[in-house]
Structures are given as structure tokens and as C-alpha cells.
Amino acid sequence: MTVEDLFAREAIRQLRIDYSTAFDTMDEALVRRICTDDIICHYPTEYGGLYHGVDTVLVLFRETWKHMRAPRETLHLIANHSIALTGPDSARGDCLLVDLVTRQHEGSAIATQGGHANPLLLLGHYEDQYVRQDGTWKFARIDLSLLWPTRS
DSSP, X not given: OOHHHHHHHHHHHHHHHHHHHHHHTTXXXXXXXXXXXXXXXXXXXXXXXXXXXXXXXXXXXXXXXXXXXXXXXXXXXXEEEEEEEEETTEEEEXXXXXXXXXXXXXXXXXXXXXGGGOOEEEEEEEEEEEEEETTEEEEEEEEEEEEESOOO
């Protein structure tokens, strides 16, 4: 592994952190910076399913953010991030997601089993594809699968 490979892997790790931060702080500008214009996001059906393009992804995020009264009412924590460089400007990776809700509000669509006493919303698994555009790593594709809870 070269020093350039290590730099690329660290930039991709930061990219995954930036995604969590962007969602949790409701930062549209950051979402745009970290995603390709033609990103493909495949979320579980109960979270909207398949989305094409950053503008479409932002529509989903805005709908979710309507249920949040302040930044960081959700916390997307990632773990076990694995990255494989597949070319000079491409990579793939996967990681685990622990999604928490820090403040729950009456009637909100963002609620956990057990209410405020239990902040755990879900456990998930991300599979990502990354590309480097103009020297900056971005998400080209995000696939999220749920590990818990089982939803009907």
C-alpha cells in the first residue's frame, strides 16, 4: 500500500463521517459537496427505496428533517468501515450504522421503540461506491440495508 493509497482511504473515511454529519446537522450544502450529481441511493422501502440524483436525495432528507426541531436530533454513528480501492479514482466500502434519536416529539415520524427511554432507532449496513472527481472523493452510490428492527 502506498502513501497515496493511505491518503485516499483516509479521505473516504472522512467522507462517510461527513455524510452522517450532513444528515444530522441538516446541512444541504455539505450533502451536495459529498455526493456526485448523479448519485444513486438505495434505501429500504420504508425510507423511500431508490433515489437518483442529489436533488432527489435532498427531497427525501428535507422530508425527514421536517420532523426534527434542531440539529442532532438524530445521530448516525458508523463503525467497522472497510475500504477497497478499485482504481486510481474509484473505491468501494461498507460499514455498520447505529442510528439514534436524541429527542423525540409527540406525533413525530422519527420515533424509537420504547420512546425517549430508548434512543436506538435502527441498526444498518451501508455498502458504498466512491469516485474521485477533480481530486475530491464523493459518493457515487449508497446502499443501506436494515439489520434491526425487522420492519413489515
